[in-house]
Amino acid sequence: MTDNACREVFENLKEGQFNPLLEGVNGSYRFDIKGAGSWHVAVEDGRIYARESDESAECRIECEAEDFLLIIQGQRNLITAAMQGRVSVSGDLALAQKFHGLVGAGAGQRAQPRSKPS
Amino acid sequence: MSAESVSILDGSTFVVSDRRGDIAATPTETTGLFHADTRFLSRWVLTVNGVRLNSLSTDDIDYFASQFFLVPGTGTVYVDSPLSVVRRRAVGGGFHEDLTIVNHTPDEMDLDVAIEADADFADIFEVKDALSKKGEHYRKEQGGSLVLGYRRERFIRETHIRAEPPARVENGGLRYSIHLGPHQEWNARFDVEARSGGMLERKLPRRGDEPDAESGEAARKPVTAAPALICPWRPLERTYRRSLIDLSALRFYPLLAPNDALPAAGLPWFMAVFGRDSILTSFQALPFAPDLAATTLKVLGARQGTRYDDFRDEEPGKILHESRSGEMTAFEERPHSPYFGTADATPLFLVLLDEYERWTGNGELVRGLEKEARAALRWIDESGDRDGDGYVEYDRRNKETGLENQCWKDSWDSIRFADGALAPLPRATCEIQGYVYDAKRRCARLAREFWNDPDLAGRLEREAAELKQRFNRDFWVEERGFFALALDGEKRRVDSLTSNIGHLLWSGIAEPDKAEACMRHLMSDALFSGWGVRTMASTEGGYNPIGYHVGTVWPHDNSFIALGLRHYGYRSEAARVALGILEAANFFNHRLPEAFAGYPRNKTRFPVEYPTACSPQAWATGAPLLFLRSLLGLEPVGDHLLVDPAIPKKLERIELMGIPGRWGSADAFGRGLLEVESGADAVERAI
Numbered sequence: 038m039t040d041n042a043c044r045e046v047f048e049n050l051k052e053g054q055f056n057p058l059l060e061g062v063n064g065s066y067r068f069d070i071k072g073a074g075s076w077h078v079a080v081e082d083g084r085i086y087a088r089e090s091d092e093s094a095e096c097r098i099e100c101e102a103e104d105f106l107l108i109i110q111g112q113r114n115l116i117t118a119a120m121q122g123r124v125s126v127s128g129d130l131a132l133a134q135k136f137h138g139l140v141g142a143g144a145g146q147r148a149q150p151r152s153k154p155s
Numbered sequence: 156m157s158a159e160s161v162s163i164l165d166g167s168t169f170v171v172s173d174r175r176g177d178i179a180a181t182p183t184e185t186t187g188l189f190h191a192d193t194r195f196l197s198r199w200v201l202t203v204n205g206v207r208l209n210s211l212s213t214d215d216i217d218y219f220a221s222q223f224f225l226v227p228g229t230g231t232v233y234v235d236s237p238l239s240v241v242r243r244r245a246v247g248g249g250f251h252e253d254l255t256i257v258n259h260t261p262d263e264m265d266l267d268v269a270i271e272a273d274a275d276f277a278d279i280f281e282v283k284d285a286l287s288k289k290g291e292h293y294r295k296e297q298g299g300s301l302v303l304g305y306r307r308e309r310f311i312r313e314t315h316i317r318a319e320p321p322a323r324v325e326n327g328g329l330r331y332s333i334h335l336g337p338h339q340e341w342n343a344r345f346d347v348e349a350r351s352g353g354m355l356e357r358k359l360p361r362r363g364d365e366p367d368a369e370s371g372e373a374a375r376k377p378v379t380a381a382p383a384l385i386c387p388w389r390p391l392e393r394t395y396r397r398s399l400i401d402l403s404a405l406r407f408y409p410l411l412a413p414n415d416a417l418p419a420a421g422l423p424w425f426m427a428v429f430g431r432d433s434i435l436t437s438f439q440a441l442p443f444a445p446d447l448a449a450t451t452l453k454v455l456g457a458r459q460g461t462r463y464d465d466f467r468d469e470e471p472g473k474i475l476h477e478s479r480s481g482e483m484t485a486f487e488e489r490p491h492s493p494y495f496g497t498a499d500a501t502p503l504f505l506v507l508l509d510e511y512e513r514w515t516g517n518g519e520l521v522r523g524l525e526k527e528a529r530a531a532l533r534w535i536d537e538s539g540d541r542d543g544d545g546y547v548e549y550d551r552r553n554k555e556t557g558l559e560n561q562c563w564k565d566s567w568d569s570i571r572f573a574d575g576a577l578a579p580l581p582r583a584t585c586e587i588q589g590y591v592y593d594a595k596r597r598c599a600r601l602a603r604e605f606w607n608d609p610d611l612a613g614r615l616e617r618e619a620a621e622l623k624q625r626f627n628r629d630f631w632v633e634e635r636g637f638f639a640l641a642l643d644g645e646k647r648r649v650d651s652l653t654s655n656i657g658h659l660l661w662s663g664i665a666e667p668d669k670a671e672a673c674m675r676h677l678m679s680d681a682l683f684s685g686w687g688v689r690t691m692a693s694t695e696g697g698y699n700p701i702g703y704h705v706g707t708v709w710p711h712d713n714s715f716i717a718l719g720l721r722h723y724g725y726r727s728e729a730a731r732v733a734l735g736i737l738e739a740a741n742f743f744n745h746r747l748p749e750a751f752a753g754y755p756r757n758k759t760r761f762p763v764e765y766p767t768a769c770s771p772q773a774w775a776t777g778a779p780l781l782f783l784r785s786l787l788g789l790e791p792v793g794d795h796l797l798v799d800p801a802i803p804k805k806l807e808r809i810e811l812m813g814i815p816g817r818w819g820s821a822d823a824f825g826r827g828l829l830e831v832e833s834g835a836d837a838v839e840r841a842i
Contacts, residue, residue: 120485
């Protein structure tokens with residue numbers, strides 16, 4: 038059930054959870070996920086506050102539930118999904134870029150850092 | 156591009172047509188309307204009574220507008236043309252075209268006027284590599300407009316063509332049957348709009364209503380706002396003016412900062428954000444258009460790498476190489492979303508950040524980018540130094556579509572030993588180590604003055620000093636007396652003599668005695684062609700005077716070499732390099748090319764063209780600006796601008812008025828006192 042899975046993604050975000058990659062970032066997102074609902078996510082200097090709401094936000098991301106989950110799981114790249122027309126991104130694109138930085142690179146693209154010889 | 160083509164552009168939109176204004180793309184004639192890395196028109200051909208027209212004259216009114224004066228038939232002194240056709244075109248989010256047909260006869264006239272229109276929606280990579288499409292094309296009439304479309308899954312690109320007065324939309328394009336009375340004129344107007352959809356859809360300013368009025372003035376702002384130059388040697392004024400116009404034309408408005416511009420790399424293939432190109436051009440332009448650097452830093456900082464991704468050669472903290480938005484990128488058939496295959500953009504990002512503050516005093520930006528700068532410094536020490544030997548080296552992780560060479564000489568065969576053999580990967584090229592040294596020294600200042608972190612400052616200074624010592628030992632080719640081009644994958648010195656040693660003077664990593672040896676090599680007949688420093692010396696096994704990075708002369712390369720020579724006190728030598736390239740500009744209509752052939756000046760008497768793909772090209776456009784800085788010896792010192800001219804006698808004097816910076820606005824004057832060798836006869840003939 039992809040809509041429930043989407044809901045879980047937001048419910049698993051703890052109130053005030055800190056993400057170091059968002060340190061210094063202030064802004065708000067609205068995720069409109071077709072068939073699943075709308076969520077408002079506020080970021081205050083790296084602390085995340087998510088709730089189910091269709092309140093307007095600085096950055097709006099719209100997509101199908103399946104695409105959303107693939108992006109969250111790092112199986113689909115947010116930027117190329119937007120270029121393909123699978124995801125609609127509007128408003129503050131710099132915030133969208135920050136979100137992109139939090140999720141995976143896309144299917145099969147992950148790699149690990151190379152270890153250096155000691 | 157054919158020499159007979161006409162290009163106009165605005166941001167990521169550009170039109171390449173023939174001299175009639177027609178677009179008739181073929182695999183070898185890469186004309187078209189391009190927007191966001193996609194060709195939105197591949198055919199736009201005007202006919203009158205079924206016959207294509209001929210060009211009397213073509214005028215590039217501005218970089219974003221052109222007009223074409225046409226007649227039917229070839230025209231001879233015996234047969235006057237009965238009618239004139241004028242096309243006026245301005246680009247901006249698509250293009251706008253006014254068509255005027257004038258009957259010059261005392262008789263009435265019936266004409267069949269048609270425009271064939273089609274779009275192949277080729278990705279710019281497909282145009283370059285002649286690849287085939289994977290989606291479906293369609294065309295329809297919608298609300299009086301002709302719509303040409305392309306669909307692949309949910310990827311949709313459309314070209315909307317609206318005509319006024321309305322035309323008959325027929326298979327193949329637009330058609331009018333018109334009647335003209337004696338000496339009567341007929342007018343039509345076409346709006347061609349490129350629609351990308353989604354986040355790529357932007358409300359771009361539509362130019363063309365009045366190209367010479369307000370919109371034109373706004374477009375020229377960086378030109379009019381730049382310092383005024385006076386030089387009795389007029390070619391310098393013309394080259395300066397050309398550079399400013401081209402720099403304006405190359406302004407690119409990125410999605411992440413839609414109201415601010417940064418320099419794209421070049422027309423037509425490189426109208427995109429490029430890490431290295433945008434940084435170096437912004438650096439060159441700092442005394443003239445400092446806002447470009449601010450946008451470059453902000454946008455590259457926002458798109459800094461955050462993860463390990465082999466396909467895109469992405470690593471945390473790395474600065475991108477190239478960003479594209481065409482179909483092949485969207486479907487991950489190319490890695491440019493963005494692609495991170497560059498090993499020098501990250502240290503150069505830090506160099507530009509410091510240099511920008513030195514010129515503008517904008518500490519807010521330095522504080523705002525502290526996190527990105529620290530991430531870039533970590534990349535240098537961690538991912539950039541792949542094997543922990545203390546040097547940044549590169550080897551692509553994307554073996555299929557990634558770049559083999561990730562330094563500025565990024566053609567496959569640029570890194571060669573003296574005997575011509577290719578150096579194995581990974582490669583640590585010398586100039587990148589210089590950039591790292593410079594970046595660490597500069598960031599030490601930023602850490603102390605803006606980031607309140609004296610410990611980091613001390614560490615960076617220690618690391619820079621150690622790197623300098625190590626580099627001068629490990630890269631020095633004792634038997635030939637210069638720095639190696641690189642250390643190869645087996646840590647051997649790549650011992651060919653190249654222009655890269657000039658960048659070591661710019662960064663300051665060379666110890667003084669070794670710098671002097673490098674200067675002598677740079678000014679030797681083997682490297683200095685008479686016009687400029689070759690990318691590779693004529694004595695080397697891999698040398699080819701018409702090889703892209705193995706013998707040609709690159710103006711931007713020379714502009715950084717000249718600045719490096721000045722840093723080490725080689726005033727006459729810097730002036731000689733600057734003068735050679737500025738004289739060469741006369742042979743290129745004052746628009747310096749990306750590169751030209753490395754043949755000796757005393758043999759060819761003029762600089763031989765290299766069939767380069769891009770014109771104008773950003774860092775070639777920036778080269779005259781950086782030469783002016785070197786010639787006048789412009790350096791920010793605290794809140795003041797230091798002027799220390801070293802100008803060839805031939806130029807008589809240079810006056811540069813209204814230099815923007817932390818001092819407000821300053822003027823610089825210098826007299827030409829240096830005796831500098833040049834080939835005056837050939838140059839004067841070219842002027």
